[in-house]
Amino acid sequence: MSTDPPDPRLHALVEGIVRIAGGDLSTRIPHSGARDDIAAVIAGINLMADDLQTIYQELEERVESRTAMLRQAQVELERMALTDPLTQLANRTALNSALSHALAETSRGEMPPALLILDLDSFKGINDSLGHSAGDDVLRVIAKRLQDSVRETDTVARLGGDEFAVMLPKSTLVRARRVANRILKALSETVDVGDLRITCGTSIGVRVAEPGQSVDDLVMEADTAMYAAKAQPQSSVKVFEPALLHARRLQSVMISEMREAIREDQLTLHYQPVVELATGRMEGVEALVRWNHPSRGLLMPDQFIPLAEETGMILDLGHWVLKNAVRQLRDWQRELDLDPTFNVRVNISTTELQDLDLIEHVRDILRETGVDAANLVVELTESMAVNGGDVDRYSLSGLRRLGVQLEIDDFGTGYSSISYLRKLPVNVVKIDRSLIDGLGGDEEQGNFVEAVLHLIHACGLKAVAEGIETAEQASELARLGCASGQGYYFGRPVPASRLAEMISEAR
Numbered sequence: 469m470s471t472d473p474p475d476p477r478l479h480a481l482v483e484g485i486v487r488i489a490g491g492d493l494s495t496r497i498p499h500s501g502a503r504d505d506i507a508a509v510i511a512g513i514n515l516m517a518d519d520l521q522t523i524y525q526e527l528e529e530r531v532e533s534r535t536a537m538l539r540q541a542q543v544e545l546e547r548m549a550l551t552d553p554l555t556q557l558a559n560r561t562a563l564n565s566a567l568s569h570a571l572a573e574t575s576r577g578e579m580p581p582a583l584l585i586l587d588l589d590s591f592k593g594i595n596d597s598l599g600h601s602a603g604d605d606v607l608r609v610i611a612k613r614l615q616d617s618v619r620e621t622d623t624v625a626r627l628g629g630d631e632f633a634v635m636l637p638k639s640t641l642v643r644a645r646r647v648a649n650r651i652l653k654a655l656s657e658t659v660d661v662g663d664l665r666i667t668c669g670t671s672i673g674v675r676v677a678e679p680g681q682s683v684d685d686l687v688m689e690a691d692t693a694m695y696a697a698k699a700q701p702q703s704s705v706k707v708f709e710p711a712l713l714h715a716r717r718l719q720s721v722m723i724s725e726m727r728e729a730i731r732e733d734q735l736t737l738h739y740q741p742v743v744e745l746a747t748g749r750m751e752g753v754e755a756l757v758r759w760n761h762p763s764r765g766l767l768m769p770d771q772f773i774p775l776a777e778e779t780g781m782i783l784d785l786g787h788w789v790l791k792n793a794v795r796q797l798r799d800w801q802r803e804l805d806l807d808p809t810f811n812v813r814v815n816i817s818t819t820e821l822q823d824l825d826l827i828e829h830v831r832d833i834l835r836e837t838g839v840d841a842a843n844l845v846v847e848l849t850e851s852m853a854v855n856g857g858d859v860d861r862y863s864l865s866g867l868r869r870l871g872v873q874l875e876i877d878d879f880g881t882g883y884s885s886i887s888y889l890r891k892l893p894v895n896v897v898k899i900d901r902s903l904i905d906g907l908g909g910d911e912e913q914g915n916f917v918e919a920v921l922h923l924i925h926a927c928g929l930k931a932v933a934e935g936i937e938t939a940e941q942a943s944e945l946a947r948l949g950c951a952s953g954q955g956y957y958f959g960r961p962v963p964a965s966r967l968a969e970m971i972s973e974a975r
Contacts, residue, residue, distance in 0.1 A: 477506050484513060493521040552626040554604060555611035563625035563633055567683045570637045580677040582644035583690040584634040586651065589669040589703055591630035594661075602661045606668060613654040618647060633690075641676050641707065648672045648705040656703060669703035671695075692716045723779055725761070726772060730784050734760050737792055738961035741970065742813065742932065742954045745946035750974055752811035752845065754954060755793035756961045757785070777817065786820040791833050794844060796964050798837040804971055813845040813875065818860075821848060827866035834870070841871030845896065849878050868893040875932070879903075879920075889927040897924045899950070901935025907944050918948045925949065 477500055484497035495517060497510045550562035558566070570581035588610065594603055607630065614624045614632060623635040634651070636644055652672060658665040673694025677686050689708045696715065697706035706712075729735055739753035759767040776782040797812045820826055834841055846867055867874060875896035876889075889897070899920060906913045924931045933945050936955030945953055959970065 475506060477502075477510065481506065481510055481513070484510075488513070488517050488520070493517055493524055555608055555626050557611050557615075557632070558623055558625040560625065560627050563623060563627070563635060564683050564687075566623045566635050566637075567686060570635065571677060571681065571683065571686070573637075574677060574679060579638040579640070580679070581686075582636040582639035582641070582674065582676045583686055584636070584644065584648055584651070584672055584674050585627070585687070585690040585694045586632050586634075586655075586670045586672040587694055587698060588630040588655075589671055589698070590666075591668060594666060594668065605661055606659055606666070609659050610655060610668065613657075614651060617651045617654050622647075633687075639676065641674075644674050644676055645705065645707070648674055652703055652705060671697035671700070671703060672705045673697055673708065674705060675708040689713075695719075719775070722772070722775060723781075726759075726776060726779075726781055726785075729759055729761070730781070730788055734762070735785075735788060735792075736760055736963065737789065737796065738963055739796075739812075739967040740954055740961040741959045741967070742952055743958045745933075745942060745950055745953050749807070750971060751807070751809065751952060752813060753967060754813040754815075754847070754961075755789060755796075757789050777819065780819070782817050782819050783823060786817055787829060790814050790816075790830065794833050794837050794839050797843060798839050800964075800968060800971070801839070804968060806971070809843070811843045811845050811873070813847050815847045815877065821860050821863050823863075826863050827870065830867060830872060831870060842873060845873040845875050847875045847877040847898065850876050864893055879924075889924070889929065894929065896930045896932055898932045898934055899924075901933075901955070904933055904935060904941055904945065907941050914944060914948070917945070917950075921949050 480497055484495050487495040496514050499510060500507060550559060550565070551557070552559045567581065567583065574580045588606075591603065591606070594606055607626070610632070611624070611626065614634065618624060618634055618636070621637060623633075623637075625633045625635070627633055634647065636647060652670065655668060655670045658667050671694055673690045673692065673696065675686060675690035675693055689712075692712045692715075693706045693708035696712050697704045700706070736758050737755045738758055739755055741750045742752045742754060743749065744751045757769055757773075759772055761767050773782070773785075776785045793812050793814050797810075800806055800810075816826075823829075830844070830846075833839075834844070848864075864874060873896060874892075874894040875898055876892075876894050877898050878900045879897045899917070903917060903920065904913075907917060921931050930952070931950045933941075933950050933953040934955060936942050936945065936953045936957045938957055941955075942953060942957055962970070
């Protein structure tokens with residue numbers, strides 16, 4: 469019995485299926501031209517391989533595209549993580565990385581990097597007076613000028629707020645000074661903000677790294693030099709020297725002592741009379757904080773308020789002043805025969821005005837003491853009143869709803885249009901002392917003050933003049949229609965006990 473030889477197509481079919489299953493999608497089983505079941509299977513297998521190859525190619529393309537997108541997204545995320553979003557400069561993280569690399573090169577014998585840290589001298593005033601949007605515009609201009617002042621290989625970074633840094637790799641002190649002076653010149657030029665031209669100087673600290681120095685120490689020492697430069701009367705450059713660390717440590721000690729002073733009631737309030745000009749009656753007082761330092765004696769506000777603002781302690785300090793001033797008013801009301809309208813004036817800072825807890829804090833102290841809200845006058849500067857944001861307006865409206873009186877301090881020193889007087893929820897305007905200098909002996913100055921008073925009265929507000937030092941000034945202000953005044957002519961700030969004696973003597 470004879471047996472037919474096996475069909476060779478079956479062997480090719482099996483081999484083709486094995487190769488396709490192994491991932492070789494380019495495999496195709498040859499056609500014999502026959503039209504039977506084996507030929508049909510071969511045609512089906514080849515069609516399936518075509519479809520699989522197409523699908524696999526599309527999948528590879530999609531995977532490659534998605535991988536490229538993910539790679540680009542990762543690069544962008546890394547860039548964002550190392551970039552200041554406002555100025556597009558490097559941020560603190562990127563600066564530290566560049567410094568770490570430069571210091572590592574120094575340890576291998578390369579020249580050391582130099583670090584410049586700079587802080588804008590008048591930026592807070594720009595922000596307060598013109599608003600944060602204008603402040604951002606100024607920061608972008610400053611960033612561009614810094615980049616134009618250095619080489620592409622140098623690193624320019626924004627550390628936050630109005631503080632910047634420049635890292636010069638492989639530098640010398642001579643070059644660092646030259647770059648710092650170039651930056652000083654570039655930043656002394658005016659900046660156009662809307663219709664205004666403003667000047668924004670800077671203070672620069674310089675430190676050339678030493679072998680073995682850490683990033684943190686280099687930054688701290690450049691920062692120390694910058695603060696020493698900032699203590700100078702105008703924009704300047706200061707190179708780090710070890711003696712500066714002693715001053716920095718003293719500042720750190722004072723910060724610690726201030727926290728203790730607030731906690732341990734080392735602060736005290738002095739009070740300056742506010743007088744009704746027409747009658748001479750004391751209508752209230754302004755509370756002014758002092759610090760009974762255990763070793764340095766009685767410190768004036770200008771010796772610690774700037775440090776409190778810089779470190780954020782101004783919020784706790786302001787709360788202490790408000791609480792103790794209102795409590796003192798309550799004690800006077802109980803002990804003395806005070807006029808029911810006798811009030812106490814308390815200054816608040818921008819930080820306090822932007823504190824969402826301010827209204828609740830004022831409400832709590834009024835509830836605790838039983839003092840009528842109308843007997844509390846909160847003083848805020850003209851720039852705070854005009855240029856505040858939504859939180860500031862919320863705080864002002866909330867204080868007004870409580871019944872607290874609001875007073876604009878330093879009127880006449882701001883940049884803004886005086887039309888705001890009609891829009892803000894204020895009761896009193898305090899005319900700055902600079903406007904009454906020469907009053908009584910200068911007819912033009914008298915006419916000017918009279919016009920200012922007419923404006924204030926036309927807005928339905930009461931006027932108070934500060935800085936009155938002579939009887940002639942007081943008399944002239946009364947004649948011009950100014951309701952109240954304060955100054956050395958009526959009395960210097962004194963402790964609460966002495967103020968109580970003054971009230972009793974007046975009675």
